[in-house]
Amino acid sequence: MTTFLFELKKIWRQKKLLWLFIIILFCISGLFFQNYQKQSTMSERASKAIEPYIADSNTSYNNLKTIEMEGSLTELQTKQLEEVIKVGKELVDWKAAIYNGKWDKIANIEHEFLMYVQQFIHMAGISNLWKEANWKRQ
Numbered sequence: 001m002t003t004f005l006f007e008l009k010k011i012w013r014q015k016k017l018l019w020l021f022i023i024i025l026f027c028i029s030g031l032f033f034q035n036y037q038k039q040s041t042m043s044e045r046a047s048k049a050i051e052p053y054i055a056d057s058n059t060s061y062n063n064l065k066t067i068e069m070e071g072s073l074t075e076l077q078t079k080q081l082e083e084v085i086k087v088g089k090e091l092v093d094w095k096a097a098i099y100n101g102k103w104d105k106i107a108n109i110e111h112e113f114l115m116y117v118q119q120f121i122h123m124a125g126i127s128n129l130w131k132e133a134n135w136k137r138q
């Protein structure tokens with residue numbers, strides 16, 4: 001026990017512990033400052049990431065709605081339209097969560113979004129962006 005106390009006193013007198021604490025404090029402060037700076041742009045980056053999905057969802061919805069207006073919507077296309085509406089709802093919820101800063105809910109919303117996209121793909125309503133969204137997450 002006396003050698004342990006001796007070593008602690010020796011480290012304390014050489015100021016190694018003080019320098020270690022100062023280095024750790026600077027590292028933690030640097031990380032905090034970096035995160036604080038990036039926090040303001042986090043919602044912008046997240047919104048920009050889902051814009052292609054919103055555009056593709058709107059395109060699919062408009063195409064299916066046009067076919068429905070013409071009266072030539074098949075049963076498969078009706079199911080696709082239902083799934084596109086669900087996808088659109090999830091995208092709106094996702095964007096609202098980003099806007100309101102509810103970052104803890106985004107993972108669940110994204111999961112629901114991908115589930116609806118997968119159902120849409122299984123109904124043969126495949127587009128490249130939807131495939132990319134599905135495969136990127138697996």
